[in-house]
Amino acid sequence: MAKNSASSTTVPDTTWLGRGRHLGAEPERDVRRNLIALKAARVIDDFLDLDPVEAALSTDLYPRDESADPGPGARRLFEARWQVADGITVRAQLTTYDPESRRMESEGVTWVLAAEAERAWQADWPSPATVFWPDSDQVAWDHDKVPGVRLRTTNHLPKDDDELRRLLRDCTRQSWFVHVLVHEAMTPDTLGRRPITAFLPPSLRHRVVEHRATPEQALSADFVLKRELGVGIPRGGAVVLPAAPQAPGQDAQRFTVRNVFLDGTEPTELLDKIKEFTSLPQPMPADAEQALTRLRQGWHLLTPDEELVHARAMVTRYAKALEAMTSSCDLYREAAESALAALAEATGGDSTDRTPSPAAAKPDASPLKALTKTFGLFRGPNK
Structure with a gap:
């Protein structure tokens, strides 16, 4: 994973990409158990559990490319194949990576997931994340690479403005997910605290991260957003945060909702904005192009x-x-x-071997003299 900057290309509409962290003790065991259960239930056709070194050295269906190798720090490589509506085949690859240093071991194991279908991806298809990871709150696989940010729940903004600025900058520049900020006009009850992402279709549910601003953070959140991203948030409303650099069509005002009622009902307008935003061409995140190349050119699970x-x-x-x-x-x-x-x-047509035998050479003769004498045998009288 050598690239450090985002690619100028966009994510193909046939793919699903994700990157996060697993904070549990044995992430590969969690993946393996989930795949075994889904295959037994015939939810997926088949899967493979590979050692990265063996995967890199094996012969594959497609021509090999250096960027198709898992890269340094890779722990395990998992592949799965399943079918969605109308018999469309989906191929997916998940790679786990060791922490970058011993100091980061508490931040868990990084995982990268790339999936591709035979036609344009549909939001109502199963989420590739829950093909590999169990869809259970007991397994902490759903942490973003940005510290303190998690999928499948609401993430409250930090109180400090500097920390808030740093968080928004990291989420829009480093994360592979789409980030949505919702302002609570008043402190919600139990139903209102339910994540809005739970209302999204399966394939979007694990592509969207939800942030919440408390009632008293209305001014500070709006100020930092305008300064960092050029977009504000209405009091009691929501906004889909644009990625940095901003892709064409990601007009922040277009994806702003004036009112979101946090009473447990489905926020239809906000959900429509999220669906519209995710349907636009998305810029290829840093390192995602390599993951997609590895899926296409380093595939092992053949039919x-x-x-x-x-x-x-x-x-x-x-x-x-x-x-x-x-x-x-x-x-x-x-x-x-x-x-x-x-x-x-x-x-002159003489086939006699004129090369002197080693036994005929003097014991004290140097190799150079012997070589010169040998070449002299082939000289003619006028050469």
């Missing part, structure tokens, strides 16, 4: 038909390699025959 195509491709590849080797041998033989003909012409 029987794909295995047959792969075997035929390997036969063709080996046949071409054998043909190239045969051609090289023919060229080498022709070159050797030409060299022997030239040697015969230079020696």
